[in-house]
Amino acid sequence: MAVKENLTLMAVHAHPDDEAIGTGGILVKYAAEGVRTILVTCTRGELGEIQDPTYVPPEPGLSITQIRERELARAVDILKIGTYHNLGYKDSGMAGTQGNEDPLAFCRADHAQAVGKLVQLIRRERPQVIVTYDENGIYGHPDHIKAHQICSAAFLAAGDAAYEPASGLAPWQAAKLYYIAIPGPRMKKIREERQEKNPEDNAPSSIVATPEDQITTRIDVTGVLDRKFDAIFAHRSQFAADHWFRRLTPEQRIAIFGAEYFVCAQGCAPRTGEKESDLFSGWR
Numbered sequence: 539m540a541v542k543e544n545l546t547l548m549a550v551h552a553h554p555d556d557e558a559i560g561t562g563g564i565l566v567k568y569a570a571e572g573v574r575t576i577l578v579t580c581t582r583g584e585l586g587e588i589q590d591p592t593y594v595p596p597e598p599g600l601s602i603t604q605i606r607e608r609e610l611a612r613a614v615d616i617l618k619i620g621t622y623h624n625l626g627y628k629d630s631g632m633a634g635t636q637g638n639e640d641p642l643a644f645c646r647a648d649h650a651q652a653v654g655k656l657v658q659l660i661r662r663e664r665p666q667v668i669v670t671y672d673e674n675g676i677y678g679h680p681d682h683i684k685a686h687q688i689c690s691a692a693f694l695a696a697g698d699a700a701y702e703p704a705s706g707l708a709p710w711q712a713a714k715l716y717y718i719a720i721p722g723p724r725m726k727k728i729r730e731e732r733q734e735k736n737p738e739d740n741a742p743s744s745i746v747a748t749p750e751d752q753i754t755t756r757i758d759v760t761g762v763l764d765r766k767f768d769a770i771f772a773h774r775s776q777f778a779a780d781h782w783f784r785r786l787t788p789e790q791r792i793a794i795f796g797a798e799y800f801v802c803a804q805g806c807a808p809r810t811g812e813k814e815s816d817l818f819s820g821w822r
């Protein structure tokens with residue numbers, strides 16, 4: 539597919555592995571079409587746990603942060619991400635855990651300062667399209683919610699000539715902002731897996747499916763699905779051998795992950811009842 543000119547896609551995530559699970563398909567698909575792809579990760583996933591008891595680190599003595607940095611570098615490579623930036627905040631851990639109280643935790647970071655950091659990256663990289671989490675942060679993770687908040691604010695502030703975080707960079711208004719959506723069939727599978735693991739668990743899931751009529755955009759990623767899963771499993775420490783992602787048949791992979799879904803939040807095309815099939819529609 540021919541790309542008109544300097545199209546750039548920026549994905550803003552909280553932790554290593556979110557880029558692959560949430561947006562691995564669009565990142566690798568658009569990169570293959572010649573779009574520049576930029577990944578911004580707000581933390582280094584310092585509070586992630588080794589999810590696989592049989593996992594052996596590539597070198598003895600590596601910290602979880604070092605392990606996850608290596609895994610992310612591998613995923614960035616697999617997804618052909620053009621440029622990777624880290625905002626330098628600390629993982630807050632899951633909602634309600636001790637990590638939330640750490641003064642350095644991303645969820646406690648000064649909002650204006652964090653927005654300023656992201657504005658600088660937006661003005662430098664000049665993306666037309668920016669993608670991040672919805673207001674629930676997919677499943678209520680405080681760092682995902684924080685990323686949603688700073689990204690939504692930075693999308694507007696970057697284009698505002700009156701906003702000047704002392705960068706000297708010219709304002710840049712990205713054309714569109716999208717939030718990652720969870721389609722019904724994927725939610726159903728997540729629920730089934732949870733039930734199977736723990737049949738007693740009847741607590742409401744923190745993950746909520748996006749109402750079908752709110753989903754504006756469906757991007758077919760079947761052609762790059764193997765690469766998306768390669769990138770997910772590059773985060774080796776985070777996916778145990780029996781994780782349900784690893785047990786999906788090729789047919790299930792396509793049924794559940796063959797498309798990535800989004801809600802357009804800013805700069806949206808008029809709704810027609812049909813879902814958009816291109817994040818850059820109107821730009822080609």
Ligand SMILES: [Zn+2]
Binds near residue numbers: 552556
């Ligand atoms: Zn995350």
